[in-house]
Amino acid sequence: MTRSADGLLWAFLAAVTFLFVGWGLAPDAGLFTGVLPAPRLLALASVIKMTLLATSALWAWRCRGAVDADHPLRIPFTMLAAGMAATLLGQALLAPYQIFGGKTPFPSAADIFYVLAYPLLALALFRFVQAYGKSGYPIGTAGERAVVLGTAAVTCAALGFVVLRPVIAAPGMTSVERALTAAYPALDFVLLVPLALLLRMSLRFRGGKLGAAWLTVLSGVVFMCAADVLFAYFTALGRSGLDPFVHAAFILAYGLIAIGVRRHLALLAS
Amino acid sequence: MSAAGTAPTPRTVGQQVAAHLEPYLGPLNARVAVKTFAQRNLKLEADALTRADLPALLDGLRPMLHTFIGRASTDALLDAIQRDVR
Numbered sequence: 001m002t003r004s005a006d007g008l009l010w011a012f013l014a015a016v017t018f019l020f021v022g023w024g025l026a027p028d029a030g031l032f033t034g035v036l037p038a039p040r041l042l043a044l045a046s047v048i049k050m051t052l053l054a055t056s057a058l059w060a061w062r063c064r065g066a067v068d069a070d071h072p073l074r075i076p077f078t079m080l081a082a083g084m085a086a087t088l089l090g091q092a093l094l095a096p097y098q099i100f101g102g103k104t105p106f107p108s109a110a111d112i113f114y115v116l117a118y119p120l121l122a123l124a125l126f127r128f129v130q131a132y133g134k135s136g137y138p139i140g141t142a143g144e145r146a147v148v149l150g151t152a153a154v155t156c157a158a159l160g161f162v163v164l165r166p167v168i169a170a171p172g173m174t175s176v177e178r179a180l181t182a183a184y185p186a187l188d189f190v191l192l193v194p195l196a197l198l199l200r201m202s203l204r205f206r207g208g209k210l211g212a213a214w215l216t217v218l219s220g221v222v223f224m225c226a227a228d229v230l231f232a233y234f235t236a237l238g239r240s241g242l243d244p245f246v247h248a249a250f251i252l253a254y255g256l257i258a259i260g261v262r263r264h265l266a267l268l269a270s
Numbered sequence: 271m272s273a274a275g276t277a278p279t280p281r282t283v284g285q286q287v288a289a290h291l292e293p294y295l296g297p298l299n300a301r302v303a304v305k306t307f308a309q310r311n312l313k314l315e316a317d318a319l320t321r322a323d324l325p326a327l328l329d330g331l332r333p334m335l336h337t338f339i340g341r342a343s344t345d346a347l348l349d350a351i352q353r354d355v356r
Contacts, residue, residue: 135337136334209293267340268340269340
């Protein structure tokens with residue numbers, strides 16, 4: 001995998017993100033009323049998300065294969081691949097509706113796989129932290145890690161209260177819709193706890209290939225959480241006109257995770 | 271001699287090892303890694319390392335690097351350190 005392939009991935013990700021942000025900012029522009037109307041953009045978003053999810057799952061699986069059977073990163077990369085594959089399955093179940101019907105059913109069977117992805121991704125992040133901690137490198141004392149974990153947990157609980165309250169109180173939703181709409185941000189906050197530990201470690205590694213790989217993956221996870229929160233808010237508020245921003249955030253999230261995992265693969269397989 | 275006509279500052283063994291680790295671990299962690307494993311494996315400060323200390327230092331670094339960047343990259347990196355550090 002070459003540096004130019006890396007550049008192409010970044011350029012592609014930037015272009016499609018700007019396209020969807022542009023759609024959100026100027027939905028009446030000629031481009032979005034003529035060549036790329038809403039149903040076509042929804043189909044495009046669906047295909048791009050599936051491509052990025054399939055790529056990240058495949059690359060995470062190849063990372064698993066690039067290390068020895070007893071390597072401490074083998075299990076977390078397996079879980080990461082499984083988490084991305086579960087998200088891909090969810091997206092694949094939505095795809096026929098989005099591509100051929102121009103709409104996104106909610107709730108649907110896809111939500112089973114989306115929800116299933118969270119414990120897999122959270123466990124993967126925890127196992128990465130554990131593996132790096134056992135490597136012999138000083139990633140911080142148990143007390144320091146407890147402080148980071150505690151701070152992240154308290155911050156997430158506070159954010160959860162702020163974010164979930166209007167979602168839970170929103171009128172006009174069935175109990176399943178309400179539960180799922182609230183579940184996504186809540187699960188994201190669980191994901192943010194191990195993410196805080198990995199982020200702390202990655203910042204120390206900045207300037208190196210390992211730090212670049214992690215900061216890219218973790219940025220993707222942060223955008224995924226942001227996308228879920230936006231989705232919850234816009235669904236609760238009934239603001240479907242803001243969907244383009246949700247698509248942009250998910251595309252950016254999946255793309256960053258794919259690029260970051262590819263960087264890990266380049267390190268492990270070189 | 272450098273282009274400016276001044277002699278380049280001689281680098282210690284520890285600095286040379288850190289320079290090899292830097293592309294992978296970043297400048298801060300490369301120095302911390304050398305310092306940590308010099309103290310842990312050899313009971314030495316990083317600046318006091320000599321070429322004779324390299325095998326023990328690299329033995330200490332190997333498991334950590336193996337976890338971080340995999341066996342192939344670790345082997346290539348440690349071979350390069352063994353070959354290039356003077």
